[in-house]
Amino acid sequence: MKRVRVVTDLVECRELWKQLIPQEQLSDLWEVRDCFQRQYGHKPYFVVCEDESGVCGFLPLSRNQETGSYVYFPGETWSSKTWLEQNRLIVRDSSVLKYMLSLVTGPYYLRYLQPNEWTVGLGQTVDEIGFYFLPPHYDYDINQYYLEFSGKSVKRLKREIESFESRGVEYVYNEESDFETMVALNLKRYGVSSYFSDPRFLRSFRSLLHLLTARDRLRLTKVVIAGKVAAVDMGCVLNGTYTLLAGGTHPDFPGVAKLINLYHMKWACEQRIDRVDFLCGDFNWKTQFHLTPRPLYLLTGQGGLVDHRERSIGRPWHLPRIGLTAGSVNHV
Numbered sequence: 001m002k003r004v005r006v007v008t009d010l011v012e013c014r015e016l017w018k019q020l021i022p023q024e025q026l027s028d029l030w031e032v033r034d035c036f037q038r039q040y041g042h043k044p045y046f047v048v049c050e051d052e053s054g055v056c057g058f059l060p061l062s063r064n065q066e067t068g069s070y071v072y073f074p075g076e077t078w079s080s081k082t083w084l085e086q087n088r089l090i091v092r093d094s095s096v097l098k099y100m101l102s103l104v105t106g107p108y109y110l111r112y113l114q115p116n117e118w119t120v121g122l123g124q125t126v127d128e129i130g131f132y133f134l135p136p137h138y139d140y141d142i143n144q145y146y147l148e149f150s151g152k153s154v155k156r157l158k159r160e161i162e163s164f165e166s167r168g169v170e171y172v173y174n175e176e177s178d179f180e181t182m183v184a185l186n187l188k189r190y191g192v193s194s195y196f197s198d199p200r201f202l203r204s205f206r207s208l209l210h211l212l213t214a215r216d217r218l219r220l221t222k223v224v225i226a227g228k229v230a231a232v233d234m235g236c237v238l239n240g241t242y243t244l245l246a247g248g249t250h251p252d253f254p255g256v257a258k259l260i261n262l263y264h265m266k267w268a269c270e271q272r273i274d275r276v277d278f279l280c281g282d283f284n285w286k287t288q289f290h291l292t293p294r295p296l297y298l299l300t301g302q303g304g305l306v307d308h309r310e311r312s313i314g315r316p317w318h319l320p321r322i323g324l325t326a327g328s329v330n331h332v
């Protein structure tokens with residue numbers, strides 16, 4: 001018999017998350033999620049399923065008060081959509097997932113999900129395409145990467161880079177004040193379309209900046225050309241992955257994004273990093289740069305299909321606060 005409970009206490013949610021989510025990448029870290037939770041304040045709604053063999057499902061959700069739908073925790077929505085990627089569904093099989101989703105008391109909109117065989121029959125669709133640069137594929141040699149381009153294309157690209165370098169290029173790292181410069185550049189370019197136009201998102205990112213700094217994981221890169229700030233990018237290096245989180249470019253330097261992105265890729269090769277994650281986003285340069293696509297998925301539907309009373313059929317029970325381990329489920 002399957003038994004399910006819904007956890008809404010944030011302290012207990014944190015314990016469950018840390019016990020059941022493998023801490024492999026940036027978005028797996030509770031502390032990263034909490035940077036956004038503290039600003040958005042959505043009510044957590046963690047669904048935990050157990051059967052005779054132990055924990056068989058974990059669905060960490062939040063209820064977005066603005067839309068009324070359930071989204072992946074912590075529901076850091078901008079323009080009605082969540083932002084954090086590589087979300088995990090931890091579930092033993094499709095029947096468990098279907099049962100848990102039926103207990104959600106309203107519509108759910110779960111995006112940026114990692115590939116998961118158990119969601120295929122439940123209406124899963126491709127959400128967006130993210131892109132990796134994989135230094136091992138090129139034996140950590142940026143010149144091997146250039147072989148992906150036609151001779152004409154690589155010559156044109158190198159000419160663009162040389163045109164910046166001829167004016168004098170300087171790279172500056174991890175000056176926290178450059179974060180505000182990045183935000184200002186991003187807002188100037190994108191206006192209300194910028195994530196940072198939402199004060200909650202901006203405050204969340206400031207918290208993330210401080211967290212990464214404290215853990216010595218921050219890589220904030222500023223490009224100065226002819227004495228003027230041309231671009232700033234914020235990234236993080238964790239467990240062999242270099243994730244580019246946000247950036248801003250100055251309009252006086254068209255094409256400077258190519259310069260800084262190639263710089264990230266070259267640096268990753270030199271540091272023998274496993275992959276550079278440029279995240280999702282419909283930007284043509286990612287395909288033009290022959291990056292490796294990686295789809296993330298969307299799962300939507302209507303919960304509330306099972307009567308609330310069915311949740312408590314059988315003896316009263318409570319998952320132990322200790323002893324929950326990731327080993328009892330498949331991480332997908």
